[in-house]
Amino acid sequence: MRSTTIRRWSVVHTWTSLICTLFLFLLALTGLPLIFHHELEHLLGEAPELREMAPGTAHLDLQQLVEAGERHRPDEVVQYLGWEEDEPNGVVTIMAATASTEPNSSHTFMLDARTGEAVEMPAANGGFMMLMLRLHVDLFAGLPGKLLLAFMGMLFVLAIISGVVLYAPFMRKLRFAEVRDKSTRLRWLDLHNLIGIVTLTWALTVGVTGVISACADLLIEAWRGDTLAAMVEPYRDAPPLTERAPASRLLEIARAAAPGMRPDFIAFPGTRFSSEHHYAVFMVGSSHLTSHLWTPVLIDARTLQVTAVGTRPWYMDALAMSQPLHFGDYGGRPMQILWAVLDVLTLIVLGSGLYLWWVRRRAPRATLRGEVAA
Amino acid sequence: MRQSTFTIPALLAVLGAAGLFAALLGDGAWDALAWLGLGLPAVIGTWPLLRR
Numbered sequence: 072m073r074s075t076t077i078r079r080w081s082v083v084h085t086w087t088s089l090i091c092t093l094f095l096f097l098l099a100l101t102g103l104p105l106i107f108h109h110e111l112e113h114l115l116g117e118a119p120e121l122r123e124m125a126p127g128t129a130h131l132d133l134q135q136l137v138e139a140g141e142r143h144r145p146d147e148v149v150q151y152l153g154w155e156e157d158e159p160n161g162v163v164t165i166m167a168a169t170a171s172t173e174p175n176s177s178h179t180f181m182l183d184a185r186t187g188e189a190v191e192m193p194a195a196n197g198g199f200m201m202l203m204l205r206l207h208v209d210l211f212a213g214l215p216g217k218l219l220l221a222f223m224g225m226l227f228v229l230a231i232i233s234g235v236v237l238y239a240p241f242m243r244k245l246r247f248a249e250v251r252d253k254s255t256r257l258r259w260l261d262l263h264n265l266i267g268i269v270t271l272t273w274a275l276t277v278g279v280t281g282v283i284s285a286c287a288d289l290l291i292e293a294w295r296g297d298t299l300a301a302m303v304e305p306y307r308d309a310p311p312l313t314e315r316a317p318a319s320r321l322l323e324i325a326r327a328a329a330p331g332m333r334p335d336f337i338a339f340p341g342t343r344f345s346s347e348h349h350y351a352v353f354m355v356g357s358s359h360l361t362s363h364l365w366t367p368v369l370i371d372a373r374t375l376q377v378t379a380v381g382t383r384p385w386y387m388d389a390l391a392m393s394q395p396l397h398f399g400d401y402g403g404r405p406m407q408i409l410w411a412v413l414d415v416l417t418l419i420v421l422g423s424g425l426y427l428w429w430v431r432r433r434a435p436r437a438t439l440r441g442e443v444a445a
Numbered sequence: 446m447r448q449s450t451f452t453i454p455a456l457l458a459v460l461g462a463a464g465l466f467a468a469l470l471g472d473g474a475w476d477a478l479a480w481l482g483l484g485l486p487a488v489i490g491t492w493p494l495l496r497r
Contacts, residue, residue: 239450247453250493262493268454269486272461359471395469402468402476409483416490
């Protein structure tokens with residue numbers, strides 16, 4: 072590689088890294104507890120605990136649950152009902168002042184599907200884990216915050232790519248994983264290169280899926296304007312919904328319309344994930360891979376007729392697949408632990424990168440040139 | 446002949462990508478492939494930090 076080429080890539084690597092480092096520190100630090108959010112919520116006593124009842128106790132129907140929710144929070148309406156695989160007797164319920172209220176102003180709790188009893192989910196509404204989540208997702212700044220972090224994520228990806236290019240000239244005369252002990256700086260240079268290159272796949276995956284997730288709002292808006300709008304086209308001039316049919320049979324109807332799939336969540340009429348005139352039941356597949364991919368079944372909220380079974384645009388599939396690949400929650404406890412180790416290693420790459428930049432600014436050029444060749 | 450600078454990193458990268466994808470397909474052996482693919486970088490990256 073010519074030395075001018077090396078210098079150019081070096082400038083790219085230095086500046087993309089420097090600009091995003093502070094944000095990446097924050098993302099890696101707040102991401103660490105989020106990897107274990109399930110376990111930590113239990114530890115902090117913030118996970119919903121349903122009462123012990125005889126196994127196989129019958130569930131209420133959905134309309135009864137909706138009414139139980141409305142009794143619990145009389146001034147609010149149900150926005151979403153959702154199901155979690157590890158709590159088959161609970162229904163996650165999200166309510167807010169109006170159907171279209173933005174997510175951060177909603178209240179999340181769990182309804183016991185057997186009794187209609189409301190069980191609080193403190194971690195979903197505030198507290199330490201929510202603080203970590205907001206710092207990780209939007210810096211408490213809504214869409215601008217998310218887009219800023221998306222931009223930082225893109226710089227991070229560029230920093231990784233330029234780092235890989237620079238790996239070649241720096242390692243030309245060294246064996247893989249050789250760490251020189253001649254000076255603190257050399258040792259950290261070699262460690263930076265080694266850890267950076269071995270964590271490449273993971274860091275790129277988490278970086279790219281993080282950028283995609285940070286653009287979720289834009290993707291959902293695109294989906295609303297494109298796929299959803301086409302599905303509800305016949306309703307464009309329909310009068311506003313006045314009377315809503317009971318939610319009781321929504322799951323049966325959706326299962327019949329999308330055989331072999333299971334419900335993930337229901338978006339009520341007027342929410343971001345549905346139209347003004349529909350219940351949207353979001354179904355997921357039953358295989359490992361398809362369990363992440365949503366297929367909406369749109370059900371007329373007045374007649375309970377299925378009016379459309381959604382197609383999935385590629386960008387919504389990309390968004391859906393970005394979730395497990397970013398969270399590391401799909402390969403058991405060992406995967407969570409490896410996610411945490413790789414996260415800490417990324418912190419070390421960031422820190423050593425910053426250190427190397429700092430000491431290099433003070434080193435004479437001749438030494439540096441010698442290093443690349445030596 | 447000296448091996449190319451990128452031989453081992455490329456192998457690790459491919460194995461890591463295969464592991465990340467495999468675990469999406471199933472549990473058990475599929476997950477184990479991810480543990481291997483992510484475990485090698487984790488060990489190779491951590492080891493020289495612990496050794497002085």
